[in-house]
Amino acid sequence: MTGVDPVWLYWAIGLAIGLPLLLIGLTEWQQFLTRRQSSLAQPVNLLRSYVVPLAALLVLLVNVARVPAHVDSVRVLATVFGFVLLVLVLSGLNATVFEAAPESSWRKRVPTIFRDVTRFLLIAVGLALIFSYVWGVRVGGLFTALGVTSVVIGLMLQNSVGQIVSGLFMLFEQPFRIGDWLDTPTARGRIVEANWRAVHIQTGHGLQITPNSVLAATSFTNLSRPPGRHTLSITTTFAAADPPDRVRTLLVRTASALPQRKADVAPTCSVTGSGGYTVSVALRSPADDGAAKATFLRWIWYAARRAELHLDDVSDDYSTPARVQVAMRDVVAPALRLSLTDQQSLIPHARMIRYGADEIVQYAGEVPMAMTFVIKGSIRRTMTNDDGSVTPLSLLEEGSFLGLSSLTRQPSLAGAYALDEVTALEIDREHIEDLVLRTPLLLQELGRILEDRRSESSVGAVAARP
DSSP, X not given: OTXXXXXXXXXXXXXXXXXXXXXXXXXXXXXXXXXXXXXXXXXXXXXXXXXXXXXXXXXXIIIISOOOTTSXXXXXXXXXXXXXXXXXXXXXHIIIIIITSOTTSTTTTSOHHHHHXXXXXXXXXXXXXXXXXXXXXXXXXXXXXXXXXXXXXXXXXXXXXXXXHHHHHHHHHOSOOTXXXXXXXXXXXXXXXXXXXXXXXXXXXXXXXXXXXXXHTSOOEETTSSTTOEEEEEEXXXXXTSOHXXXXXXXXXXXXXXXXXXXXXXXXXXXXXXXXXXXXXXXXXXXXXXXXXXXXXXXXXXXXXXXTOOBTTOOOOOOOHHHHHHHIIIIIHHHHTOOHHHHHHHGGGEEEEEEOTTOEEEOTTSOOSEEEEEEESOEEEEEEOTTSXXXXXXXXXXXXXXXXXXXXXXXXXXXXXXXXXXXXXXXXHHHXXXXXXXXXXXXXXXXXXXXXXXXXXXXXXXXXXX
């Protein structure tokens, strides 16, 4: 017994005691990382499930059972162990270097193609080491041949490779991301895909595929960076006789009501000369350009005619005496119980106006300057809450009216917007006041309606509170 080497016994005891303890420790570690949703949970699970058991089996065969290392079964087991160990290295490298990287770090900006190339090189080196040390294969000549072949191919394709490399470096810098809007010399649109070869830009005319090398060699504008700073410019023309300050006020007020506008940036307006005006509106996203411009041009058509300004140097002749007389007789007279004499006295001080769909008819917090009677279309009264949300109130249709608070000189508690194109008759408050003072019953009726609407606004504000 004195001539027997006891080393195998030490290995056997170490495996019998150390392997269970190691597996228990790795299991607890893996569960801890899983609970914390750590990216290292997968590499630790791979270590516990495959690497450690295979290593223990290899030690058992070579150091305990004394099976020679050149036996095919040992070589196959060593190859499998080396491959699994290589997978563990790749998984751990990806988890620690890339997945756990902060959003603003350079590691997050590394393109996928770079990661794939690195993985390929590590796999090639790992397999070469496995075949060299386990199977005794001489891989030096293979690497030499591959190196010479790579040089030859690189010289043959140096222009194409140069374009690919320039595109890859642009991707590494990452001046844009999926979903950003680009304005390039050849296309303007939203990025839907970006790979190692080209950028796919969705435009209004289809999908524009631009090679990365083309973008790397030219200048372009990322409309989405910084976020929320995109500005839409719209040019309009008014008659030279229109007062510029009135035109600028109208344009800014209309632009401020656009639903696509960025709320914390006020629109601006500049005079370009010869009756031209340019409005700049900050939008939440370049994707809103088309909708914002279409809505603005539609609203300004109605707003300019209500303000008696001449958009595109065109006058508005919609408010004719005949239309006013018909509206006064069919709508206003039944609503206010007007006599023929009262109708005749109000006709010279009334005018027909129109609003576009979704256009604001009454702003909350402002004192109306006139009463507005709905002739055609429908208007929705709304209440804006402290958190910015909007609560819908009553619906006003033909025969209804707005602007009662103009009689009391108090700001309106509720706002209102047109649900569709609205035709209305507007009467200045001074002339309505004269009528109301001469008619006590009308004053009482309007006071009751005003109180009902105030109560409705108050109830709507309370209901909207959390």
